[in-house]
Amino acid sequence: MKNKKANILTENIIFIVLNLVFLTILILFLFSKASDVSFVEEKYAKQIALMLDSAKPGMEVVLNMSGAVEIAKKKKWEEKVVDIKDNVVTVKLHEKGGYSYPFFNDVDLDVLYFYPTQDEFKFKVVKYK
């Protein structure tokens, strides 16, 4: 009688533990996807590219990059977060990451890169190339 009760208890415990393991893996997967840095890199790269596409000479742009800077600091990335070269914007927030997006507007900018030392990326559209 005692053995039978012990068996039922063990089965139930194994069942509950397996369920918990399963749910934990699912939640960890959701969190890992939600905090995916490549998503943020893509967002900023496209945002900057669209701003440059609509920009005209003389315009001054101030972009709040605090979200990106926070991630770069967490990932201990101290190199260029934004790099604009040959009509392509590249946003990189960690060593193995990076997302590039091209823009068509042929403009010259006074600042072509951004380091994670301040929250705002300021640049001026100087002239057409």
Place this chain on the structure above:
Amino acid sequence: MNRRGTDKIISVYWFAILFIVAAAVVYMVVVFYGTPYDVREAEASAMINQIADCITENNVLNANVNNDNFLEECHINLGKEERYYVEVRDLGVAKGNVNLNDFCDKEGNKLPKCVERKLYLLGGDIVEIKVVVNNVK
């Protein structure tokens, strides 16, 4: 004895349901986060605005712009990836990857985005500007 057998069957079903739910959640998350932000329409609109500004002067068509000097006059860099196709029929302008034009009558998220706008000018002229933008490779 029978009760224990039924319990085991129920737990198998329980895990089957859990797996189905997990698969659905994983599928939805992968689809949501795997789909890129689609800014091609905004990009095409910005390009059309820029073209509209450069092919007009005092609200009439600028006759100095033609197929040869279009990119320089409009300050457009189509890049090496051949992601764009631009057409202004009234000026005889057709620049970029002409193959993208074939997708204009088709619909699909992964197909190039085709944006057409009409520009109404003084004197009753109507200029059609078409821009096709493809995904980044």
